[in-house]
Amino acid sequence: MLYKEMTKAELLALRTELMSAYEEKKGLGLNLSMARGKPSKEQLELSMPMLDVLNNNTNFVGEDKLDVRNYGVLPGIKEARRFFADILDVKPENVVLYGSASLTLMYDTISRAYVKGILGSTPWSKLDKVKFLCPVPGYDRHFTVCEFFGIEMINVPMNEDGPDMDMVEKLVSEDSAIKGIWCVPKYSNPDGYVYSDEVVKRFASLKPAAEDFRIYWDNAYIIHHLYPDEPAQILNIIEECEKAGNPDMVYEFCSTSKVTFPGAGISAMASSEKNINSTISMMNAQIISHDKMNQLRHVLFFPTMRDLEEHMAKHAEIMRPKFETVVEMLENELGDLGIAEWTNPKGGYFIGFNSMEGCAKKIVSMCADAGVIMTDAGATYPYGKDPKDRNIRIAPSFPTIDELIEACKIFIICVKIASIDKILEDK
């Protein structure tokens, strides 16, 4: 029954019941987290054999004819560039490797634009105003990078097939202060949405007012399917940009953080050769070479794409029941109440959740009081400001199934209480 159709008395009675359940949960002194997209211990164990692939029998002199244990090979070893090229379906010369975090690569790419501009454009530090479009809800760490560099963020609504492209096209073509847009095109953070072919094509065909406008295509979940037999397919943005005559307009990012070890993986950027070569030449001021031993460790652990797929299928085995558990519990407990909606992703690390307006902060805070940590309400919006205070990101990966069930029970109780309070306010 819809909460809105219940009488005040009914709601109050229900609230009393829920509060008693809530207090009981609180008494358990739990310490659970659905806050961050952290792989579980079980997932980490999958990559343990990777720690043994480098040993005294290893040939450390690869295709670059240099000992990977020593200095050199700034763009990354050939074998590892090809590894990412295969994942991203581009040529190895379109790939540059970085350290353990694609976030650092994104930050540094923007940092270099700030200091030097892009392919000869005015350095952003010399401009009065630099703006980025931010599809919302989105990834908080993208927004943090913008804030660090004083970049003004403009919200663009996300639809199930990608950002509102009418708005993107209009803004990008009219305002030369707009230098970029953040995209998580496959299994988006936090909704798990997948960009449609039409959206990707419209991105590739943008006519930006700024010559140094770039699409920051964070393909973080490119191979992170929950249902490996029905993987989401999106168009290849590098290829589409080439076709549309905009070869330099996109930087694509990806990493093995959620393939092998978070914080100890390898990361890469794909782009036009012009962009890649410019990046490599600027990287020369910052580093001699990234950790090539870790690059070699990865390529030896994944000799073929087939090995990588099999490995990702094991991740899916662990992740899928968790996502299904959460979605099923939400469906069963909140499905008929008219107080919330949520997504049902087929990959990635998150489930998007919208409560009634004005309830998200309260839900997250009540959860915390009962020992369940959620991502901060508002974190999915620039400046931490969700204008409707309703979006909550659910990260089901880290807890065990039992913990997840416990955490969801508490979350659901909190959603119900906050919704009743909201409805009562209006009655």
Next chain:
Amino acid sequence: MLYKEMTKAELLALRTELMSAYEEKKGLGLNLSMARGKPSKEQLELSMPMLDVLNNNTNFVGEDKLDVRNYGVLPGIKEARRFFADILDVKPENVVLYGSASLTLMYDTISRAYVKGILGSTPWSKLDKVKFLCPVPGYDRHFTVCEFFGIEMINVPMNEDGPDMDMVEKLVSEDSAIKGIWCVPKYSNPDGYVYSDEVVKRFASLKPAAEDFRIYWDNAYIIHHLYPDEPAQILNIIEECEKAGNPDMVYEFCSTSKVTFPGAGISAMASSEKNINSTISMMNAQIISHDKMNQLRHVLFFPTMRDLEEHMAKHAEIMRPKFETVVEMLENELGDLGIAEWTNPKGGYFIGFNSMEGCAKKIVSMCADAGVIMTDAGATYPYGKDPKDRNIRIAPSFPTIDELIEACKIFIICVKIASIDKILEDK
């Protein structure tokens, strides 16, 4: 006999003889390098057992109570902060860890000053002019960082006990555009000089005109002694700055690049807690955590400082004969000729060499033609401009002893020929 005292005829005869030796060497088609401070293969082998320390028996949950294989612990794991604290003789809370390259840490530290300023000062990108003092000869990659950020470099002469402190004190106190100075205080690059206690104390007592002036103390060779029984000792700059009432005035850098694997080690910065905390808070926009598995790998490989010392003594065993070979050959072949001088370092990776004025470029170029690659002449000076064209950095670490002897023979022939040509010009 001094070349200068030889007659023109004698010099010409000698030149003919040397050119014939040179052409013979050229015919060998050698491919040797004394260009970069690269450890040799033999040195790399010393750290191979480190690749085995992480395995299924490892306890990945350390003092931070978090699985190091997962996200988190931005400043680096406690165990590894203590590792560097012990090396640098500071407290662990004065240390922040970084990725595989201290160069990146230096670059990023300057980059953050460029974007944000230091502890509230005006961001350098908003200033008309930023200047750094550069003791010369010095490390080319320091200069490259300055060039990248458009920082004007001012040469300061290096003496055997450190930079010319009269000049440093005067410039730093008078010009508020001077925001930093590069120092390699122990076994300096390229001369192998060691800063005296007086120099360190004068550094700590600087009275800079700029509030955001910092000493960039690159202690790259802090434990890289050639004679471990007689290690060079320098005063602790962090402690001296504290004593002098300038606790925030220094950033100290160090890494394991030349302890374990170049490009696959770990790096650290030490500074006041104020500077460190400010750095950590800014790092939050750039990364979730550096490679903590590699941090753990290092601390497990070096459970105590004694283990580290024993490991470095093995490096010394390999390096010492190479340095002694070069210095002995220079002494025997050039000692009496009055055409060059060189240093005799007790640690580090380089030997400093000065030819007659106006000869360095020619020597390096002749060496290259005969298959011996030296660091570019001029590289030891900002903008690649050695005003006297005489400084050459010799890096003896990478070749085998036999290769080194061959390379030195050729180098010595080239020095002699270039010197004779120079003297003949003036006759």
